[in-house]
Amino acid sequence: MNTQALSAPTALVRWRHKWRQFHALTKPRVVQLIVFCAVIGMLLASPGWPDWQVLLAGTAGIWWVASAAAAFNCLVERELDRRMQRTAWRPTARGELSPRETLAFSLALCALGSAALLLWVNALTLALTLATFVGYAVVYTLWLKPRTPQNIVIGGASGAMPPVLGWAAVRGDVGPEAWLLCLIIFLWTPPHFWSLALYRMEDYRRAGLPMLPVTHGPELTRLHIFLYTVVLLAGTLMPFIYGMSGWIYLVSAITLGLCFMVYGFRLWRQYSEALARRTFWFSILYLSLLFAALLLDHYISPWLGPS
Numbered sequence: 001m002n003t004q005a006l007s008a009p010t011a012l013v014r015w016r017h018k019w020r021q022f023h024a025l026t027k028p029r030v031v032q033l034i035v036f037c038a039v040i041g042m043l044l045a046s047p048g049w050p051d052w053q054v055l056l057a058g059t060a061g062i063w064w065v066a067s068a069a070a071a072f073n074c075l076v077e078r079e080l081d082r083r084m085q086r087t088a089w090r091p092t093a094r095g096e097l098s099p100r101e102t103l104a105f106s107l108a109l110c111a112l113g114s115a116a117l118l119l120w121v122n123a124l125t126l127a128l129t130l131a132t133f134v135g136y137a138v139v140y141t142l143w144l145k146p147r148t149p150q151n152i153v154i155g156g157a158s159g160a161m162p163p164v165l166g167w168a169a170v171r172g173d174v175g176p177e178a179w180l181l182c183l184i185i186f187l188w189t190p191p192h193f194w195s196l197a198l199y200r201m202e203d204y205r206r207a208g209l210p211m212l213p214v215t216h217g218p219e220l221t222r223l224h225i226f227l228y229t230v231v232l233l234a235g236t237l238m239p240f241i242y243g244m245s246g247w248i249y250l251v252s253a254i255t256l257g258l259c260f261m262v263y264g265f266r267l268w269r270q271y272s273e274a275l276a277r278r279t280f281w282f283s284i285l286y287l288s289l290l291f292a293a294l295l296l297d298h299y300i301s302p303w304l305g306p307s
């Protein structure tokens with residue numbers, strides 16, 4: 001009997017299983033949207049089409065470092081994750097991946113992404129991306145999250161960096177346009193997260209995390225969500241006012257912003273868990289469409305003449 005012939009597929013199955021576990025730690029869907037925003041930052045920063053090397057290496061580098069940050073967060077929070085229904089399945093929480101191998105995976109990914117940025121993009125993008133890694137993995141995860149209900153507001157600054165990273169990759173500097181896009185994601189983060197925190201409140205209470213609905217109650221959180229959607233709508237007008245985007249963007253931003261505000265208003269006035277879930281999912285659709293509109297506008301507006 002050829003035992004080697006039997007063990008090869010078994011090893012492959014095991015390897016694929018391990019790979020899936022590591023992949024899950026990288027919070028793939030969150031990171032996909034992060035990378036999408038970074039790529040749009042790159043495309044908006046280029047008058048024409050960006051250099052292919054910068055586009056590819058910039059995308060890969062930001063992707064890998066962001067994935068490394070997510071995996072590092074899973075490593076640090078493995079005990080907390082075990083206490084929350086939403087995260088108890090994570091291989092780190094279940095003890096299926098050891099802290100050592102998770103740390104090695106995170107550091108290797110971070111090194112790989114950093115090398116891509118240094119070799120084929122530029123030192124500024126590398127420095128900003130590593131600062132973002134530290135902002136999320138250390139400042140938010142280790143310091144702010146267990147301490148203050150404003151954790152996601154302050155920590156949201158690191159999640160808001162992707163367009164700045166994309167811009168820096170192409171231009172080698174960071175213009176006010178990039179900071180405007182950063183401001184938009186910064187203002188979007190509280191309604192995005194708190195709508196989820198409302199229907200996951202028990203999880204956060206069990207984990208002992210001071211999220212706003214736990215510390216200040218659902219009513220105040222719902223008011224905050226609504227107010228942030230109003231301020232967000234005002235903030236999204238800035239790219240048009242500043243002259244970096246045209247009418248296509250403006251109409252999209254106002255339409256999407258009003259929809260988000262309606263979600264926020266209804267959530268504030270007539271709460272239901274189903275509505276909180278819908279608001280959370282709408283927040284993701286909102287950001288995806290808003291950034292898609294920025295891009296569409298960037299390529300189409302020049303054909304329509306001066307706005």
Ligand code: HEM
Pocket residue numbers: 029030033034037086140152155156157159160185189192193196284287
């Ligand atoms: C500090 C800032 C942020 C916090 C605290 C936060 C929190 C969360 C949480 C807790 C989830 C998990 C939902 C679940 O698995 O049940 C989530 C999902 C998600 N977040 Fe965020 N988020 C932040 C920033 C961002 C940013 C900057 C983006 C993208 C630009 C983003 C995109 C997403 C997406 C796409 C999902 C859905 C993931 C899925 O389908 O499983 N988030 N967010």
Ligand SMILES: CC(C)=CCC/C(C)=C/CC/C(C)=C/COP(=O)(O)OP(=O)(O)O
Pocket residue numbers: 027030031034062065066067069070073077087129130132133136158159161162
């Ligand atoms: C280099 C670079 C671009 C880094 C990006 C950093 C990053 C992955 C930001 C996204 C923020 C995020 C996943 C928050 C999840 O909140 P949480 O960690 O509180 O959620 P959890 O309870 O699901 O762990």
